[in-house]
Amino acid sequence: DVKVTQSSRYLVKRTGEKVFLECVQDMDHENMFWYRQDPGLGLRLIYFSYDVKMKEKGDIPEGYSVSREKKERFSLILESASTNQTSMYLCASSPAPLLHNEQFFGPGTRLTVL
Amino acid sequence: AQSVAQPEDQVNVAEGNPLTVKCTYSVSGNPYLFWYVQYPNRGLQFLLKYITGDNLVKGSYGFEAEFNKSQTSFHLKKPSALVSDSALYFCAVRDSWGGSQGNLIFGKGTKLSVKP
Numbered sequence: 001d002v003k004v005t006q007s008s009r010y011l012v013k014r015t016g017e018k019v020f021l022e023c024v025q026d027m028d029h030e031n032m033f034w035y036r037q038d039p040g041l042g043l044r045l046i047y048f049s050y051d052v053k054m055k056e057k058g059d060i061p062e063g064y065s066v067s068r069e070k071k072e073r074f075s076l077i078l079e080s081a082s083t084n085q086t087s088m089y090l091c092a093s094s095p096a097p098l099l100h101n102e103q104f105f106g107p108g109t110r111l112t113v114l
Numbered sequence: 115a116q117s118v119a120q121p122e123d124q125v126n127v128a129e130g131n132p133l134t135v136k137c138t139y140s141v142s143g144n145p146y147l148f149w150y151v152q153y154p155n156r157g158l159q160f161l162l163k164y165i166t167g168d169n170l171v172k173g174s175y176g177f178e179a180e181f182n183k184s185q186t187s188f189h190l191k192k193p194s195a196l197v198s199d200s201a202l203y204f205c206a207v208r209d210s211w212g213g214s215q216g217n218l219i220f221g222k223g224t225k226l227s228v229k230p
Binding site: 004009033040041042043044045048058090092098099100102103104105106107108110 | 123146148150155156157158159160163165204208216217218220221222223
């Protein structure tokens, strides 16, 4: 079974803090994704990566950055957390080719910024 | 631009009755369509997908979906609902022409509630 793990299930941070969300997958997938999920808005793509050290902006990249130094690990960074970044963050991975394959999701990190 | 719509925020059914969760889409090329389910405080789980071929796709937990090209729909169905099917369901589409860099576009989700 594909396993995608996220470093924390719940996280509480203060405004202005730098926040790191870590995601690890164990199936040697080329593609990895970060989404945020908000009620009534569904899932929105923040960033994705299709290879080590490669990254592409998704639909809502503002206020976020990412890092992919190793194939299995994809990190989401909130440079200076703000209250409007309070959300559920979901990491996903998928094998190549991108078009035909489903994504496998981690359990999510519920981030609260006070 | 590609898009996907789930017209119902919530669907209520009685246990044992058939259920349908609706999804319509818009793409430039041919659609690749996916259904996911999310149980409370969990990540999304893949249910089924349509890439090509048979319009009726069977997936996990007894779910199936029918691809209808003329109506641009991909409704999720199950003949007999279970209380344990209560969850949030997401439809997602990807454009075969690689629109949006080939990424999935998700609907806003439909909450399914199955009462005993």
